[in-house]
Amino acid sequence: MATIDFIFDFGSPNAYLAEKVLPAIAGRTGARVNRIPCLLGGIFRAANNASPMVAFGGVKGKLAYEALETRRFVAKHGLVAFRQNPHFPVNTLLIMRGLVAARRAGMEEPYVAAVLAAMWEAGEKMDDPEVVVRVLSAAGLDGPGLVAATQDPEVKAELIANTEAAVERGVFGIPTFFVGGEMFFGKDRLGQVEEEAARQGT
Secondary structure: OOOOEEEEEOOOOOHHHHHHHHHHHHHHOOOOOEEEEEHHHHHHHHHHHHHHHHOOOOOOOOHHHHHHHHHHHHHHOOOOOOOOOOOOOOOOOOHHHHHHHHHHHHHHHHHHHHHHHHHOOOOOOOOOOOHHHHHHHOOOOOHHHHHHOOOOOOHHHHHHHHHHHHHHHOOOOOOOOOOEEEEEOHHHHHHHHHHHHHHOOO
């Protein structure tokens, strides 16, 4: 069985889109998806990278084309619930620490589902602790407990370590995927991710 390491931060709309497509890829290939919480801002700083809005803002037509590709991806995969977050960019430190805490508590999947829906479907301001508590509680999770756990030194250290390890592997942005030693960047490489996962799984 192949493993797909998914370098992940809620702040990337493309991570949301990839998250929605990966389960089908895993189903077709028999691969296991291993979501690795990392801080996109930390990766950018370490790699001397910047968001597309900053990096390509001065390139005529580039951002418009990226938006077109997103619309095509959304249409292809029927992701009709996707909406750009009106508060974008959102500081994801709180919810990424929350993801680490949720993983430790065995609540990773419902936590991810709730936060992704809030960020990229409902347009919630997910760097506001009160909003985060409300969203998690509405999803049947322990909102106050998970937000409190974001202050645990071990949770903070794990997120930092994950981010540093990703940079050491050559990551410069999100979403990035590893299948074994093979690295793929961006949702547009998911076809290649699937091919490699199928190859390694045989």
